[in-house]
Amino acid sequence: xxxxxxxxxxxxxxAEGELLQxxxxxxxxxxxxxxxxxxxxxxxxxxxEADGADMIVAAGGDGTINEVINGLMQVGSSGPLGIIPLxxxxxxxxxxxxxxxxxxxxxxxxxxxxxxxxxxxxxGPDLTHYALNVAAGGFSGQVNEVxxxxxxxxxxxLAYLRxxxxxxxxxxxxxxxxQYDDEAVQTVHALNIIVANCRTAAxxxxxxxxxxxxxxxLDVVIVRYGTLGSLVGAAARLLVNGxxxxxxxxxxxxxxKVRVAATPGIWFNADGELLTxxxxxxxxxxxxxRVIVGPNYRAEIDDAGAAPExxxxxxxxxxxxx
Numbered sequence: 001x002x003x004x005x006x007x008x009x010x011x012x013x014x015a016e017g018e019l020l021q022x023x024x025x026x027x028x029x030x031x032x033x034x035x036x037x038x039x040x041x042x043x044x045x046x047x048x049e050a051d052g053a054d055m056i057v058a059a060g061g062d063g064t065i066n067e068v069i070n071g072l073m074q075v076g077s078s079g080p081l082g083i084i085p086l087x088x089x090x091x092x093x094x095x096x097x098x099x100x101x102x103x104x105x106x107x108x109x110x111x112x113x114x115x116x117x118x119x120x121x122x123x124g125p126d127l128t129h130y131a132l133n134v135a136a137g138g139f140s141g142q143v144n145e146v147x148x149x150x151x152x153x154x155x156x157x158l159a160y161l162r163x164x165x166x167x168x169x170x171x172x173x174x175x176x177x178x179q180y181d182d183e184a185v186q187t188v189h190a191l192n193i194i195v196a197n198c199r200t201a202a203x204x205x206x207x208x209x210x211x212x213x214x215x216x217x218l219d220v221v222i223v224r225y226g227t228l229g230s231l232v233g234a235a236a237r238l239l240v241n242g243x244x245x246x247x248x249x250x251x252x253x254x255x256x257k258v259r260v261a262a263t264p265g266i267w268f269n270a271d272g273e274l275l276t277x278x279x280x281x282x283x284x285x286x287x288x289x290r291v292i293v294g295p296n297y298r299a300e301i302d303d304a305g306a307a308p309e310x311x312x313x314x315x316x317x318x319x320x321x322x
Contacts, residue, residue: 001055003030003082003109004048006041006068008060011086035060041067042074049077056080057109059102061087066131066271072289073119073130079290082109088203089272092133095198095213097294109292115299116287117213120197122270124280129270132289134201134208135282137260137268138192138223176262180220180255188251193266194221195258195282199301201272210252214299216286217254224249257283 031051033044041058045068048056058068058081065083072081084105085093092098099105120131176190194201196208196219211219258281260266265277 001029002053003055003057004044004051004053005030005032005057005059006035006044006048006064007032007084008035008041008064008086011060011064035064035067039067041065042071044068045071045077046075049075054080055082055109057082057084059084059086061085062089062091062133062272063087065092066133066273069119069132069271069289070130073121073285078288080114081289081291082112083291089201091200091202091204092198092271094200094204095133095211095297096291097297099294108294112292112294114290114292115214115297117289117291118197118216119285119288120195120218120270121283121285122268122275122280123283124276124278127276127278127280129273129275131197131270132213132291133196133198133271135195135268135270135275136192136201136207137262137266138190176260176266178220178222179259180253181257185259188222189224190222190262190266192221192223193260193268194219195260196221197284210301212300214287215254216284217256218258218282218284220251220253220255220258222251222253224251257281 031048031053033048035041035044041060041064045056045058049072056068056072056077056079058065064087065085068081072079083093083096083098084102085098085100086102090098090100093100093105099108117132120135122129122131122135176188176193177185178188178190178193179185194207196211197213199206199208199211201207208219208221259279260268260282261279262277265279267277268275268280
């Protein structure tokens, strides 16, 4: 088998990179490419495809993997794609049940089962982009602005919630329209919009707990305006991996195509890569890419049920549109 490995040497540790290269060394027909600048993953994936690789392996964080996916989709390749997670978030790997240990992930390439996974196609003014995991827009960027390393160290897994509590009272009022498939356009007061093919973002936060990457549908999760207490409660459910989509301020829909526009513009990222704040269309491409998954991967997840009761002591004054 002719394998092309595309590796981001800046991801993971030097030791992990060395172990990975040692693991691949005994294999005869393998070419190792390393990225050094933005866009290299796209270019190298297309080069490997043109060179007749039987399998392309992306080794790096979610950004590197996303570049390789875009390279393959742009030339119409269906894979197979192998993934060796070396980043800090590794959100795609969580849904696909891929090992965090790079050597174990490498060994999975030889006996893992490829599945036909859906891909999100994202289009906007002067933009065509592909994502396998999650696209997110809204207040996430403002939360990240106050999510300092000191805050992470002090609050640990609750750092995101602590940051959300800090910025919620001052969030921009996004006037957003959304259209599902060919239904009528709706106006929503949205704080956050998730368009998901897989389940986690931001390093393991379960933003779309019921997403199925093989069902030919996008999971759309909208967090709406409400009281500050209800919004923080929804954030807390999210962070304890409860099913926050049952919260009163959260809407969950499935669709094949979704159009989103907002004033002021909502900044969207896809698989962690910042895209644009212009209007966007998200469309599912069913079964577009063969990807090797882990032994305990499940495409369909049962409804997680209600999250544990969470009491949030906070001023219940409403967060109202301006």
